[in-house]
Amino acid sequence: MAEFGKWSLYFAFAVSLYSLAASWLGIVKKRVEYLESARNSALMLFVLTSAATATLLYLLVTHDFRFEYVARYTSSTLPFAYTISALWGGQEGSLLFWLFLLSLFTLGVIVTAKDDAKPLMPYVIPVLTGTASFFLFILCFHTSPFETFPNGQAAIEGRDLNPLLQNPGMFVHPPSLYLGYVGVAAPFAFGLAALMSGRLDTEWMKLSRRWTLLAWLFLTIGNILGGKWAYVELGWGGYWAWDPVENAAFMPWLACTAFIHSVMIQEKRGMLKVWNVTLIILSFELAVFGTFLTRSGVISSVHSFGENTFGIYFLVFLVTSTVFSFGWVLYRLPMLRSENELESAVSRESGFLLNNIVLVGIAGVTCWGTLLPITSEVFKGQKMTAGPDFFNMMNVPMFLILLLLMGIGPLLAWRKTSSSMLLRNFFWPVCLGLGACVPLYLIGWRKPLALVSLGGSAFVLGTIAQEFWRGTVARRRMTGEAPGTAFVSLFRKNMRRYGGYVVHFGTLMIFVGVTASSAYKIEEEKTLKPGESMTAGRYRLTYEKLETETTAHRSVTRARIAVERNGKSVGYSLPEKHFYFKAEQPTTEVDIRSGLMEDLYVVLTAAQEDGQAIITAMVNPLVVWIWAGGGVVVFGTILCMLPGGERRKAAWRKTIQDRGRIEAEKETAGVGL
Amino acid sequence: MMNGAKIANRWTAAACAAFLFLAVPAVLAKTAKEQGMNGKDIARKLMCQCGCSMVAAECNHVNCPSAPKLIARAQELVERNLTVEQILDEFVEEYGGEHVLSAPPFKGRNRIAYIAPYAGLVLVALLVGMAVIGWTRNRRRADPLAETPEGSPSPGEENGDPHRERMRKELKEYDV
Numbered sequence: 001m002a003e004f005g006k007w008s009l010y011f012a013f014a015v016s017l018y019s020l021a022a023s024w025l026g027i028v029k030k031r032v033e034y035l036e037s038a039r040n041s042a043l044m045l046f047v048l049t050s051a052a053t054a055t056l057l058y059l060l061v062t063h064d065f066r067f068e069y070v071a072r073y074t075s076s077t078l079p080f081a082y083t084i085s086a087l088w089g090g091q092e093g094s095l096l097f098w099l100f101l102l103s104l105f106t107l108g109v110i111v112t113a114k115d116d117a118k119p120l121m122p123y124v125i126p127v128l129t130g131t132a133s134f135f136l137f138i139l140c141f142h143t144s145p146f147e148t149f150p151n152g153q154a155a156i157e158g159r160d161l162n163p164l165l166q167n168p169g170m171f172v173h174p175p176s177l178y179l180g181y182v183g184v185a186a187p188f189a190f191g192l193a194a195l196m197s198g199r200l201d202t203e204w205m206k207l208s209r210r211w212t213l214l215a216w217l218f219l220t221i222g223n224i225l226g227g228k229w230a231y232v233e234l235g236w237g238g239y240w241a242w243d244p245v246e247n248a249a250f251m252p253w254l255a256c257t258a259f260i261h262s263v264m265i266q267e268k269r270g271m272l273k274v275w276n277v278t279l280i281i282l283s284f285e286l287a288v289f290g291t292f293l294t295r296s297g298v299i300s301s302v303h304s305f306g307e308n309t310f311g312i313y314f315l316v317f318l319v320t321s322t323v324f325s326f327g328w329v330l331y332r333l334p335m336l337r338s339e340n341e342l343e344s345a346v347s348r349e350s351g352f353l354l355n356n357i358v359l360v361g362i363a364g365v366t367c368w369g370t371l372l373p374i375t376s377e378v379f380k381g382q383k384m385t386a387g388p389d390f391f392n393m394m395n396v397p398m399f400l401i402l403l404l405l406m407g408i409g410p411l412l413a414w415r416k417t418s419s420s421m422l423l424r425n426f427f428w429p430v431c432l433g434l435g436a437c438v439p440l441y442l443i444g445w446r447k448p449l450a451l452v453s454l455g456g457s458a459f460v461l462g463t464i465a466q467e468f469w470r471g472t473v474a475r476r477r478m479t480g481e482a483p484g485t486a487f488v489s490l491f492r493k494n495m496r497r498y499g500g501y502v503v504h505f506g507t508l509m510i511f512v513g514v515t516a517s518s519a520y521k522i523e524e525e526k527t528l529k530p531g532e533s534m535t536a537g538r539y540r541l542t543y544e545k546l547e548t549e550t551t552a553h554r555s556v557t558r559a560r561i562a563v564e565r566n567g568k569s570v571g572y573s574l575p576e577k578h579f580y581f582k583a584e585q586p587t588t589e590v591d592i593r594s595g596l597m598e599d600l601y602v603v604l605t606a607a608q609e610d611g612q613a614i615i616t617a618m619v620n621p622l623v624v625w626i627w628a629g630g631g632v633v634v635f636g637t638i639l640c641m642l643p644g645g646e647r648r649k650a651a652w653r654k655t656i657q658d659r660g661r662i663e664a665e666k667e668t669a670g671v672g673l
Numbered sequence: 674m675m676n677g678a679k680i681a682n683r684w685t686a687a688a689c690a691a692f693l694f695l696a697v698p699a700v701l702a703k704t705a706k707e708q709g710m711n712g713k714d715i716a717r718k719l720m721c722q723c724g725c726s727m728v729a730a731e732c733n734h735v736n737c738p739s740a741p742k743l744i745a746r747a748q749e750l751v752e753r754n755l756t757v758e759q760i761l762d763e764f765v766e767e768y769g770g771e772h773v774l775s776a777p778p779f780k781g782r783n784r785i786a787y788i789a790p791y792a793g794l795v796l797v798a799l800l801v802g803m804a805v806i807g808w809t810r811n812r813r814r815a816d817p818l819a820e821t822p823e824g825s826p827s828p829g830e831e832n833g834d835p836h837r838e839r840m841r842k843e844l845k846e847y848d849v
Contacts, residue, residue, distance in 0.1 A: 236731035243726050341808035353801060361794040368790045373772070380782060385720045387728050387775030394790065525713070588733050603733070 002067065005055030006146045009096075012048035012103075013140050015041045016133035023126035035122045039110060042125050045132060046103040053100040056093060056145050060086050063158065069093060069145045071155035075582040077553045078158070082166050088174045089161050091295065092145035097175075098291075099135040101182040106132065109186050109211065117207050123193030131185055134317050142310045160582035163554075169229035177222030177249050181287040183215025184252055187259075188284035188325075191277050195328040200273060200335050205263045210641055212280075216260060217637045219253040224630035235588035235603050237523065237618040239626065240514075242391040247370045248290030251363045255283040258359040261352050268414060269349060270339030274329065275356070277336070281325040286363070288318050293370070344416035351409035358402045365394045400452055403511055406504055407460035410467055428466060433459030450519035457512050464501050464508075471498070495642050502636030509629025516622035525605065525616045536617035539600055540564040541573065543615060546607055555579045559604045559613045563593070575604035575615070599623045704754045712748025715760055718775050719743050722768070728775045743773075 019041040026034030056069070060083050065071045073086040073093065088094040106128040113121050139145070149155065190208035194200050226246060227239035240246060259279040265272045296311025329336070342349055368375075369386035376384035411425040436458030437451050445451065468487065475486040475493075491498045526534040528543040535541070542562040549556050561573040576589040593600040598621045605614040705715060716730035722739040725732050729747075732740040746767075750760040764773050777783040 235733040236727065238731060241727050241731065341811060342805050344809060345805050350805060353805070357794070357798055357801060361790075361797075364793065365790045368786075372777075372786060376777070376786070382770050383772040384777040384783070384786065385772050385775065386777070386786075387720055389718060389728075390776035390786075393776065394787070586736065605733075 001055060001059065001064075002146045002148060005052045005059075006144065008048045008052040008055065009136060009140050009144070009146075012045055012052065012099075013133060013136035015044050015048060016129045016136055019045065019129040020126050020133065023122060023129070027122055038125055038129075039121070042106050042110060042129050045129060046107040049096075049100045049103040049132075053087070053096055056096060057084065057087055059146075060084070065155040065158055066148050066152065067145075068147045068149060071149075071158045073158070073161050075158035075160040077582065078161055079166075079553075081171070082161050085165065085170050085174075086161050088178065089165050089170075090145075092139070092143050092147075094174070094178070095135060095139055095143065095295075096145050098178050098182060099132060099139065101175075101178050102128065102132050102135065102185060105182055105186050105211075109189070113207075116203065119199060120190060120193040120197060120204060120207065123196045124189045127189035127192050128185060131321075134313075138310055138313060142313070157582065160580060163578065163580040163583055163585050163587045164233055166580075167229060167233045169225055169232065173222060173225040173229050176218045176225060180215050180217075180219030180222050180249075181252065181291065183211060183218055184256060184280075184283045184287045186211035187215065187280050191280040192325060192328065195277060195325075195332050198332065198335060200332060202263075202267050202270075205266060205276065208280075209263070212256065212260060212263075213637055213641045215283075216253070216256045217634060217641075219249065219256060220630070220633055220637070223249055223253055224627065224633075228627055231623070232590065232592065233587075235590045237521070237590075237601050237603070237616075237620065239623070242366075242369070242386070242388050244370045245290075245294050247366050248286075248293045251366055252283050252286040252290060254359050254363040254366070255279055255286050258356045258363075259283055261359075262356050265349050265352050271341070271349065272353075273336040273338060274333070277329055278326075279356075279360075281322070281329070282360075282363075285318060285322050285325075286367075288314065288321065289367075292318055346412065346417045346422070348409065348412040348414045348417075351405060351412045355402065355405045355409060358398050358405065362395055362398050362402070365398070366391065369394065396449060399511075400449070400456060403453065403456045403460060403508075406507065407456070407463040410501070410504075411463055425463075425466070429459045429462030432462035445516075445520060447519050450515050453511060453515040457508050457515075460504065460508050464505055467501060468498075491639065496640050499636050499639030499642070502639055503633050504636075506629045506632030506634075506636055509625045509632060511629075513622045513625030513629060517620045517626070520621050522619040523616065524618075525614065527612055527614045529612050534615065534617065536600070537598075537619035538566050539617065539619065540567075541602065541615065541617055543613055546611060546613060554581060557604070557607045559607065559615065561591075561602060561615065563600065563602075573600070573602040575602045577604055577607060594624050596624060597621065703756070705751045705757050705760060706754055708757070710751060710757070712744045712746075712751055715747035715751060715757065716740070716744045718757070718761060719747065719764060719773055720775050722773065 019038045022034045022038035022041065025031065026038060059067050059070050060074055061080070063070065063074060063076050063083075069090060069092055070086075073090040074083050078086070086093065088097045106125070109124060109128065110121070113124075117124075187208035190204045190211070194204035223246075226249065230241065230246075231237075231239040259276065262272055262276055262279060266276050292311060292314035296314060344350070369391050372386040372390075373383050376382060407429060408426075411422075411429070413421060433455045437455040440446075440451060440454055445454070468490070471490045472483060472486045475481060475489055476483065479486065479489070481489060522537045524534055524536040526532075528534060530543060530545050533540055533542040540563075542564075544560040544562060547558045547560060549558075556576050556578055558574050558576045561575070563570050563573050570593070573591040573593065575591040577586060578589055579586045588603060588605075591602045593602075598619050601618040601620055603616040603618075605616045607613050713730045717728050719729040721727050721729045721732035721737065721743065723732060723734060723737045725734060725737075729740045729743040734740070743764075746764075747760065750763055755763070758778075761774060761778065765771055767773075771777055771783075777786050779787060
């Protein structure tokens with residue numbers, strides 16, 4: 001079985017190289033049969049990597065401890081579901097899983113390519129298979145998941161999956177992030193294909209739009225679920241610690257977000273062509289950089305896979321692909337000239353441009369801070385660390401600008417916005433933003449940055465509501481539809497635009513949740529004897545006793561704490577400590593009572609032998625808004641991806657054009673309207 | 674027009690005000706205890722040394738060899754009535770470097786860590802701003818009559834056809 005998995009990878013490596021060579025020959029010699037062969041071998045790549053992945057899954061579920069990977073990341077008592085998740089729980093398995101997803105995306109790109117994509121496909125395929133061949137090189141020659149113990153020996157028992165990874169969130173969080181990282185490869189391949197083929201109109205962006213949104217969607221889900229996992233599993237009461245690996249996932253998301261916005265300028269005005277190809281290259285390279293950070297061990301993190309020897313190969317791949325991509329940008333520079341120029345500094349284009357600068361600025365600052373331990377050691381001879389204080393100080397002002405731009409951008413007209421239009425569009429949203437600050441101030445939420453953020457959120461909410469209101473009114477005036485129908489029709493008519501507003505609304509909810517939970521968190525810690533109480537905000541917690549239970553897999557120590565809110569009993573809080581026997585590792589399992597307005601987050605910090613317990617209780621306002629906002633963002637992105645809007649819009653344009661022609665004919669005939 | 678003496682006086686006054694603004698708070702700096710801080714508050718400014726890359730106050734690894742020690746030591750230093758800066762300096766000395774801090778202190782060459790990214794960003798923003806100004810000027814120079822109202826077609830797109838213009842307006846209005 002091991003040989004099957006191993007040889008599947010070797011064959012896949014050979015096939016990926018063949019696909020590259022066939023693509024090159026096909027392009028150079030202009031031979032269609034070579035290109036067809038390259039396409040077929042890319043499909044074969046999917047079959048082979050699927051075979052290797054299925055083999056590893058089989059070895060995992062059958063607990064074949066002759067294999068080092070199986071023994072390192074599973075045990076015979078590990079629940080079945082977590083045995084499956086061990087596929088991406090370790091270094092080698094996750095690389096294989098990554099490769100499998102890449103081949104799946106390659107398959108998707110090839111299968112869904114229609115006639116309009118055909119001129120680019122000879123270039124798209126080698127970019128994707130070239131990336132795959134790099135991962136195959138690592139898996140075949142440096143770190144194989146199919147390594148066995150020497151002399152055919154087998155471990156008596158496995159070491160078990162890291163207990164921190166034994167959480168339901170781990171089924172979705174890593175695969176989502178991997179899908180996001182890998183997904184960026186598809187628009188990158190289209191961008192590079194456009195550069196190599198010289199077809200630098202907007203076609204490559206149209207073809208890759210859904211792939212970009214899909215990658216962005218998965219990166220969003222991965223980041224949100226990563227935060228949720230940290231909140232539930234790590235037990236420190238937060239969801240984002242600016243950990244290097246979190247940053248590694250966040251940076252491509254930022255670049256990808258900038259790209260999604262800036263393509264609109266090229267589509268509408270034929271501008272920013274260099275910037276757009278630069279952004280998609282940056283998104284891909286940041287995804288590779290994230291992988292390098294996670295896997296090279298150059299920076300320590302709670303998420304990383306530890307030190308290894310192949311980090312250098314990632315670095316070489318990163319540098320080579322960057323030089324290659326930007327080399328093409330330089331070569332094609334004369335063809336990347338803008339078709340138009342900015343007409344006014346106060347226009348939708350300028351808004352997008354500023355939004356792009358801020359997004360890339362946040363990515364740059366995050367990258368700078370993440371690498372600070374290395375750069376400071378090189379240039380200063382002393383290691384410095386950039387923790388949450390540093391990132392918050394540097395990034396919060398830019399996030400606030402971004403928030404405001406989220407509201408300002410959609411209110412600006414393309415080309416030029418007149419002062420009367422500015423006044424008309426901004427009056428009510430600005431009133432709402434300022435008005436929202438008053439009740440916040442009165443209830444005691446007076447921290448300046450929090451007020452700016454929450455007031456700004458109200459302003460953005462006003463802009464979104466205004467856009468929906470105006471759209472619905474316009475639609476009603478035009479068609480006479482009922483308000484509800486007109487509102488729904490807006491989406492049917494222009495899914496991309498209104499889906500985008502839904503995404504903005506979800507982002508707004510995340511902003512509000514992050515602001516409230518960061519600025520107005522309450523935290524109390526106390527050592528309690530049975531019967532003693534502590535308070536946190538409006539909650540009173542009375543510690544009753546410690547309970548213990550043991551299963552084959554772990555032992556559990558639980559504190560039973562009676563909870564009262566405003567003097568009324570609301571049940572028990574049961575925070576736990578687990579000890580996993582195989583992994584010989586303890587973990588903290590928090591008890592969270594989630595509500596729309598706040599979470600009560602209770603941690604059993606320590607359980608003492610004399611029955612005393614150290615309890616940490618936190619009241620985190622509006623955290624649920626972050627997860628709900630994530631859900632809204634996902635929903636909005638799916639709306640943006642739905643087909644139909646463009647077709648309906650084209651049909652509508654044709655109707656209007658026909659009407660215009662009829663009117664013209666009538667006027668020519670002297671009838672008039 | 675102001676004469677030289679007046680300007681010098683103003684500069685001296687500004688310098689004195691700046692000195693007072695910077696020096697008085699330093700002299701009157703409150704100790705961490707006076708600010709109502711405890712060891713855990715200080716530990717939010719310290720990195721846990723167990724390799725988890727979290728701040729010491731938030732490292733919740735069971736049996737962490739580093740975080741409890743850092744919090745306890747911070748509490749000890751708070752009790753000694755030191756200012757936050759003094760406490761952090763104490764940690765830098767004890768741990769042999771600034772890696773123990775969650776953010777490099779804003780002094781000396783460390784300032785580069787804070788200024789460089791923003792300087793880069795400002796530079797980029799300036800370059801883009803200059804490009805935008807250049808574009809808009811070019812446009813005005815190329816077509817001095819291009820003082821078009823917002824959303825109107827750019828020169829070249831307009832053909833003077835009233836029906837097309839009306840259609841364009843309708844499209845714009847319903848481009849929702």
